[in-house]
Amino acid sequence: MKPSYVYDVIGVGLGPFNLGMAALLDPVEDVSALFFEKEDEFNWHPGMLIEGTTLQVPFFADLVSMVDVRSEYSFLHYLQEHQRLYHFYFLEKFHIPRKEYNAYCRWVSSRLSSCRFGYTVTRVNVVEKDSRSIYEVGVIHGQTGVEDVYYAENVVLGIGTQPYIPAAFQESLGDTVFHTSEYLEKNVRPDQSVAVLGSGQSSAEVFLDLARSHQDSEGSLQWYTRSNGFFPMEYSKLGLEYFSPDYIDFFYELPQEEKDALLKDQGLLYKGISAETIADIYDHLYEQxxxxxxxxxxxxxxxxxxxxQWEHGRWLLNGVHRVNGDTIEAEADVVVLGTGYQPAVPAFLQTIQDKILWDEQGRFQIEKTYELKTDMKTAGDLFVQNGELHSHGVGAPDLGLGAHRNAVIINKMAGRDVYPVQVDNVFQTFGTARQPEHSSMKK
Structure with missing residues (x-):
């Protein structure tokens, strides 16, 4: 099939980041866009929409507000459309329920004609049209099984990350051994013995939910982590400045070995537990x-x-205390793995995988404006969303920087400042501050 209409951009995946791009592009008449998602509808981490959980970022970190507060796709506009402004006003909270964030995103996705759900992207190739190279995207409709072909100058990968399962647990996965991302789908009973692994926010929320449901039952609950403790995430106001465009500017220019070393020391900036959740857990334990x-x-x-291993109708867990070396044994009916997430390289990139440039650890090489480094001479670029932790720093998965990243990508594709990107957003200096010239050195 010869290329027909060529879109300015095709997005693959419709999580919050690509959905935000679709929303920001909606009023931009000179940039044509189409977005595909394999699921039949938007749902943000449905297995972790636990009652009472909230976002870990303020509601300003919606799909659009951090670059365009006037957008009709803002969270405040969602509240207005649903007659919830006064309810939210009286709530007096910056951190909104996770279930409402999901409802807000579903509302936005239902209003965008550029978003196509139930379509699986199977391949991305490079083809020639009018003496220029463009992207050819193969897409299968989930209901019909028919493949269609679309064309674009740019492609944005919004496929996100995937659950990380340690090798020792992979063969045991099922109804009683599963990742936290599947928690609500598994229906753990209060009378079961449950072991939770991990010390991040997801593990803590699962532990608290289980502790509450188990309090009047005969079930038992265990919580293990490799970390040195159940520590809170860094949430001081100056600490939050690391999730800013300014820190991205500083981090990106560092040598890769220094970036990797920094990230190892910054786990509590994005991997810890919220202080509120820790307090709720402690209060529950105290009362019990x-x-x-x-x-x-x-x-x-x-x-x-x-x-x-499975023995006598239960799971037998073995391990070691990382400080004193003691052998650890535990038994459980259910094991919940809060073992985090890892970057995913989608299968549909296999056709051009040898043209993508990878670093020494097999990761994407990424330009500052989020396009992948390749040896392809295409009309546009191949961009990535939430796959640049190693190149751009701890803010890569943060919802509060999603709109900023989308503004950078949109401006790069459009060749103009569709959305002005603000600078000087923080009070501290991450690099070396320019020192005032001493009067005695002036000529």
Missing amino acids: TIGGASPDIHLQAMTELTSI
Whole structure:
């Protein structure tokens, strides 16, 4: 089939970041866009929409507001359309319920004609048209199974990350051993013995939900982490400045070995537990031990569980204490893995994989404006969303920087400042501050 209409951009995947791009592009008449998502509808981490959980960023970190507060796709406009402005006003909270963030995104996705759900992208090739190279995107409709072909000058990868499962647990995955991302889908019973692994926000939320549901049952609950403790995420106001365009500018210019070393020391900027969740867990444990009560709950840090096997109708877990070297054994009916996420290289890139430039650790090489480095001479670029932690820093997965990244990408594609990108957003200096010239050195 010969190329027909050529879009300015095709987006693959419709998580919050590509959905935000679709929303920001909607009023831009001179940039044509189309976005594909394999799921039949928008749902943001449905397995973790636990009652009472909130976003870890303020509501300003919606799809558009950090670059365009006047957008009709802002969270405040969503509230206005649903007659919830006064309800939200009286709520007096910056951190909105996770369920409402999902509802807001679903509302936005339903209003955008550029968003196509139920379509799986199977391949991305480079073809020639009018003496220039463009992208050819193969897409299969989930209901009909028919493949269509679309063309674009630019492609934006918004496929995000995928759950990380340690090798020791991969063969045991199923209804009773699963990642936190599937938690609500598995329907854990209150009478079951459950072991939770990991010390991030997801593990903490699952542990708290289980602790509450188990409090009047005969079930037991264990929580293990390799980390040195169940520590809070850094959430001081100056600490939050690391999630800014200014820090991206500083981090991007560092040598890669220095970037990797920095990221190893910055885990609590984005991997810890919110102080509020820790307080809720502690309060629950305190109340459950009033009057000498002793709930069957066990928390243990500095412990790595390295093997799992099915014995006598239960899971037997073995590991080691990482400080004193003691052997650890535990039993559970259910094991919940809060083992985080990892970057995903989608299968549909296989056709051009040898043309993409990779670093020494097999990661994308990425320009500052988020396009992949390749040896393809195409009319446009191949951009990535939330795949640049190693190149742009800790803000890559942060919702608060999604609109900023989209503005940078949109401006690059359009060749003009569609959305002005603000500078000087923080009070601190990440690099070396320019020192005032000393009067004695002036000529």
